[in-house]
């Protein structure tokens with residue numbers, strides 16, 4: 517039985533109490549970093565049609581959502597994944613070799629939903645290996661270092677490379693500035709302005725974060741999970757609608773006329789009887 521710590525005493529939790537991890541438990545659509553500027557949903561909550569669809573007794577199962585992290589080497593891709601998944605930060609740099617993988621389970625509107633996080637290597641020599649993992653991404657997180665402007669300029673190159681592998685997928689795109697803790701207030705605001713322009717060009721939703729301090733890390737991942745989940749539900753609704761349309765446009769099975777007289781005449785030879793009718 518799980519326990520909770522109350523005033524230095526370990527008390528057993530009654531079985532009816534379910535403890536939710538507030539980091540991964542989503543009941544409303546998490547807001548964008550700048551709601552007025554996002555090209556993605558500006559709504560304050562999940563669409564009513566999505567909630568209605570999920571209210572049905574049928575419990576749909578959702579495939580894990582593939583999220584890929586791309587960007588120059590050392591911009592902080594591994595650091596943001598590790599901060600969210602393990603709440604840890606390492607200041608020594610260890611280059612990712614090829615790709616790293618983490619899975620995080622969420623509960624969104626009461627449904628299990630997982631993010632598969634593919635943290636790809638930024639070093640040029642691993643690009644071929646990392647590229648092999650870009651396919652079938654539902655979300656692309658393009659990461660740049662807020663202290664290095666050239667890493668923002670590389671963002672376009674990283675995104676187009678990721679989109680080339682996902683032509684039919686139409687992934688949600690996020691542009692994420694890392695290491696916000698290293699900038700002064702003025703530098704931070706200047707960089708955000710530049711990045712805001714780049715994000716608009718890339719049709720990406722913009723976020724500034726810091727893996728060191730944890731600034732906006734949870735909010736970013738919740739937003740990714742919430743939006744990806746809503747997109748998955750809408751896709752499922754579309755698929756169901758298409759199936760229904762297909763069913764109604766199928767030619768109806770021709771009704772067969774059934775002549776009782778033929779039926780009886782093939783089985784019974786009329787008997788001569790004395791009956792007059």
Ligand SMILES: Nc1nc2c(ncn2[C@@H]2O[C@H](COP(=O)(O)OP(=O)(O)OP(=O)(O)O)[C@@H](O)[C@H]2O)c(=O)[nH]1
Pocket residue numbers: 587588589590591592593594595596606607608609610611612613636637638639694695696697698725726727728729
């Ligand atoms: N101050 C500060 N340093 C950070 C932050 N995020 C990452 N770093 C440091 O930046 C360096 C690179 O971080 P990584 O997360 O390994 O970078 P990466 O993008 O995964 O690098 P590759 O694996 O080469 O693609 C490490 O030394 C981190 O400690 C941050 O938010 N603040």
